[in-house]
Amino acid sequence: MYEPIRTKSVHTMAATTSPDYPHRSREEELDIQLAGHLAALLATTDELRALTPAADLDTAAERLSEQVARLRGGLPPVRSSAPAGGHDRDAAGLHRRAHALAGRALVVAASRADTAAAILAAERMDAHAAAERVDARTSAEPLADRELAAY
Numbered sequence: 001m002y003e004p005i006r007t008k009s010v011h012t013m014a015a016t017t018s019p020d021y022p023h024r025s026r027e028e029e030l031d032i033q034l035a036g037h038l039a040a041l042l043a044t045t046d047e048l049r050a051l052t053p054a055a056d057l058d059t060a061a062e063r064l065s066e067q068v069a070r071l072r073g074g075l076p077p078v079r080s081s082a083p084a085g086g087h088d089r090d091a092a093g094l095h096r097r098a099h100a101l102a103g104r105a106l107v108v109a110a111s112r113a114d115t116a117a118a119i120l121a122a123e124r125m126d127a128h129a130a131a132e133r134v135d136a137r138t139s140a141e142p143l144a145d146r147e148l149a150a151y
Helices: 026-051 055-071 091-111 115-150
Strands: none
Touching: 026 055, 026 091, 026 115, 055 115, 091 115
């Protein structure tokens, strides 16, 4: 009724494939992902440092740099001396971005059970959330003054 298959199937089982390309373990993939999130958080922290210099941002940048280097086998992260977005970036937007990046890093650090990176990411989330609230209050004050002056 049906003609028999005469060629090899293009669909092979994963276990029968030859290792033509390198495979990474789940832990290695999580290390790469966590290093990427922390490096992005470091870049955003460097932009914030250029925009609004602060000692706590300097300390955070150093700690982030150490964690990225640890995850990359001792290779230090590449850091830019000039902010990527120029001076037109607002601090509140950078704090929101850093908060989101720290949240992603926290999720990955928790899934790979990396306590040091998880603590650092949680601390950065708290710091950026607090800074974002302060920025929101200070940017809302002039608006409130203008609203009162309109009445």
